Amino acid sequence: xxxxxxxxxxxxxxxxxxxxxxxxxxxxxxxxxxxxxxxxxxxxxxxxxxxxxxxxxxxxxxxxxxxxxxxxxxxxxxxxxxxxxxxxxxxxxxxxxxxxxxxxxxxxxxxxxxxxxxxxxxxxxxxxxxxxxxxxxxxxxxxxxxxx
Amino acid sequence: xxxxxxxxxxxxxxxxxxxxxxxxxxxxxxxxxxxxxxxxxxxxxxxxxxxxxxxxxxxxxxxxxxxxxxxxxxxxxxxxxxxxxxxxxxxxxxxxxxxxxxxxxxxxxxxxxx
Numbered sequence: 001x002x003x004x005x006x007x008x009x010x011x012x013x014x015x016x017x018x019x020x021x022x023x024x025x026x027x028x029x030x031x032x033x034x035x036x037x038x039x040x041x042x043x044x045x046x047x048x049x050x051x052x053x054x055x056x057x058x059x060x061x062x063x064x065x066x067x068x069x070x071x072x073x074x075x076x077x078x079x080x081x082x083x084x085x086x087x088x089x090x091x092x093x094x095x096x097x098x099x100x101x102x103x104x105x106x107x108x109x110x111x112x113x114x115x116x117x118x119x120x121x122x123x124x125x126x127x128x129x130x131x132x133x134x135x136x137x138x139x140x141x142x143x144x145x146x147x148x
Numbered sequence: 149x150x151x152x153x154x155x156x157x158x159x160x161x162x163x164x165x166x167x168x169x170x171x172x173x174x175x176x177x178x179x180x181x182x183x184x185x186x187x188x189x190x191x192x193x194x195x196x197x198x199x200x201x202x203x204x205x206x207x208x209x210x211x212x213x214x215x216x217x218x219x220x221x222x223x224x225x226x227x228x229x230x231x232x233x234x235x236x237x238x239x240x241x242x243x244x245x246x247x248x249x250x251x252x253x254x255x256x257x258x259x260x261x262x
Contacts, residue, residue, distance in 0.1 A: 014173050039234065047206055050172055096243050102217055104210035107242055111206055114241050 008067040010049075012057035012082075020049035020067050024078065027069045031076050031136050040115035041076070041134055047108040048080040048130050056082030056128055074139030075117075078132040086123035087130075151175035151201075153182050161193045161258045162186055163229070167200035170208030179208075183215040183226075192224025193261045197254070199230030204238060216248060225249070229257050 006027065010016040024045035028038040049065065057063035063083040070077045093100050095107045113119050118133040151168040164182055169175050186194055196215070204212075212228075219226040227249040231239065239245040251257035 017172060043205060046171075050205070050207065054172075101243060101247055102213055104214045105206070107206040107209055110242070111238075 004071055006069045010065045010067060012053045012059050012061065012063050012065060014053070016053055016065055017046055017049045020065075020080070021046040023067065023069070028076065028134075031071060033076075033134070033137060037134070037137075041078075041132075044112045044115040044132055045078055045080070047112050048078075048132065051087065051108055051130070052080050052082035052084070052128070055087065056084030058084065071136070074136055076134045076136055078134075079129060080132075081127055081129045083127040086125060087121065087128040088123055089121040151178050153178060155182070155186070158254075158258050161195050161261050162191045163195045163197055163254070163258075165197045165200070169203040169205075170201055170211060171203065171205045172207035176207050176211040179211045179215060183218060187219065187222055187224070192219060192222060194219055194224065194226040195229050195251075195254075195257055195261075196226065197229045198232065198235055201235055202232060204235050209238060209242060209244065212248070213244065225261055227251055227257060227260070229254060 006023070008019070008023065010019060021042045025038055025042040028041040033041060049067070052065045053059065057065065066081045068079040070079075089109065092109050093103075093106055095101070095103065095110045100106065109121075112130070112132065116132045117135050120131040122129040122131070151166060151170055151174065154165050156163050156165070166179070170179055183194065186192075196212075216226045229251050231250060236245070239248065239250070249260070251260065
């Protein structure tokens with residue numbers, strides 16, 4: 001990974017979702033993850049961006065989504081923030097429960113948790129911050145620059 | 149790559165060949181429209197060939213579930229054919245692999261419709 005930290009401020013649009021996914025794919029590749037892990041990280045970021053754009057900011061053109069990628073302590077840390085009402089993770093139904101299996105939504109956070117090593121969701125009155133952490137393969141736990 | 153579909157008939161079964169991405173926005177809308185159009189024509193035996201679908205997100209999964217229940221509620225059947233590993237893995241972790249009737253041989257899949 002050539003950058004230590006990359007930040008984006010994005011509009012509340014569907015294009016933002018694609019941009020976030022593409023940025024995640026590129027940065028995860030640069031960090032040394034294999035193709036399967038890159039796909040998982042990119043999908044987790046995509047799902048978080050969908051939540052921010054749709055459920056958080058509700059496509060409000062006056063609200064922004066911020067996206068930060070940081071390589072720190074042997075981890076790839078990705079933070080997505082919106083300016084919505086705040087997502088309460090405790091109120092999200094379990095999508096694996098029998099009564100929810102045929103629901104057409106509600107799997108985004110589950111997929112994020114499935115694909116990342118650690119996930120922290122911090123709702124507030126001014127928006128939701130979701131922090132996604134993936135341990136970089138072969139890392140000694142210290143901040144290192146990639147060879148490329 | 150956005151999603152593309154084409155349909156063909158084999159022994160009374162409508163096979164929908166899908167390719168590209170089934171994601172929030174265009175891909176999910178296309179799938180919804182295709183299934184709605186088939187049902188409006190009375191074509192209720194639907195086999196979704198996902199062999200060239202290389203990516204699906206939670207919205208796409210939701211649209212697959214919606215298609216499945218919509219067809220079933222109208223007395224039809226919707227089955228899946230030729231899952232890529234990525235789509236297979238997603239259906240496994242979401243426990244939907246056991247909900248859908250998933251096939252990997254087209255001829256056998258067509259025969260399996262009642």
